[in-house]
Amino acid sequence: MEGTGIDIEKVARAIEADAGEALPDLRQALAEERDGMGWVTTPEQVLVRQARKQSGLSQAAFAERIGTPVATLRDWEQGGFAPPGAVLCLLRLIVKHPELSQELSEA
Numbered sequence: 001m002e003g004t005g006i007d008i009e010k011v012a013r014a015i016e017a018d019a020g021e022a023l024p025d026l027r028q029a030l031a032e033e034r035d036g037m038g039w040v041t042t043p044e045q046v047l048v049r050q051a052r053k054q055s056g057l058s059q060a061a062f063a064e065r066i067g068t069p070v071a072t073l074r075d076w077e078q079g080g081f082a083p084p085g086a087v088l089c090l091l092r093l094i095v096k097h098p099e100l101s102q103e104l105s106e107a
Contacts, residue, residue: 008034019043021092024050044082048073051091055101065104066090 008030016023029041052062052073063073066087076083083091094101 006034015043019047021095023047042079042082044088045077045079047088047091047095048076048083051094051101052077054095054098057101062101065101 008027011030012023012026015026023043023046025041025046026043029046032041052059055062055065057065059073059077060070063070066073068087075081076087082088
């Protein structure tokens with residue numbers, strides 16, 4: 001990115017504009033990619049981690065709360081594959097409205 005002539009801040013702003021929200025770990029992920037650190041963090045991974053962090057739950061508890069196997073949640077967080085669109089929408093709602101996570105447990 002910097003080494004390749006691409007401005008990390010400019011790329012981050014474009015990705016966040018597309019996502020419609022701030023992605024706190026995005027700049028770090030872009031810098032790691034630029035530096036060839038081997039791990040690529042996708043916006044979906046950041047979103048999954050952010051939603052779980054906002055809930056204050058462990059992977060197992062969060063997976064149960066959103067009705068998915070914990071192994072699937074781990075795959076999403078590790079970038080094995082991305083969550084489907086409906087799950088991404090749910091995660092965005094949880095990030096913006098953390099109280100929804102608690103409401104899911106009461107439903």
